[in-house]
Ligand code: ASP
């Protein structure tokens with residue numbers, strides 16, 4: 001009974017139908033006798049909307065309040081997903097970053113994870129529950145909510161997989177793996193079965209949006225292989241290792 005971490009991005013959790021599809025991915029791993037920890041992003045364009053609403057107030061937001069606002073999107077997703085799983089007959093519990101807690105430094109808007117207390121998560125897994133954690137957020141030593149930078153849910157997933165010594169980390173997304181070029185632009189782009197951390201970091205820095213740069217750097221440092229897969233089509237994906 002190993003621990004599996006599954007992360008689902010914004011497009012994968014955008015509406016009811018998509019959340020139910022995500023439930024299927026989770027239930028499949030749970031039924032295979034795994035302890036399942038799920039990390040989710042805010043639904044669809046929720047975070048972009050929050051940024052726009054903030055801009056209606058000020059172009060120079062207080063950094064602390066900025067993080068309080070932006071972190072709310074993920075809180076909506078975790079609670080809904082837990083409710084859907086319960087409706088389907090699977091016991092699940094949701095945690096925000098501060099509830100875990102996921103401890104970060106003080107860099108509001110671009111914080112770095114410095115520690116995770118895994119006790120609560122391990123305890124819930126032991127009781128047979130599916131644990132759902134909000135991506136993109138943590139709490140600093142002053143007790144303030146922090147966010148990890150746009151796209152930061154990937155980093156939450158890698159950090160959790162590392163602290164929980166997970167057997168596998170899946171990052172589910174709307175593409176079916178990592179390509180040599182953007183497959184929407186170049187039809188001859190090739191999909192990698194595996195790719196090195198360094199090559200992936202280089203591609204992320206050059207604008208490949210599939211994984212957050214920080215998350216790949218952390219995966220390299222902690223030697224956590226990342227399996228990038230599509231939420232919508234069933235195939236092998238790409239292993240970043
Ligand atoms: N919701 C955050 C964002 O849109 C974090 C994430 O999706 O990874 O940037």
Ligand code: MG
Pocket residue numbers: 009010151154210212
């Ligand atoms: Mg993302």
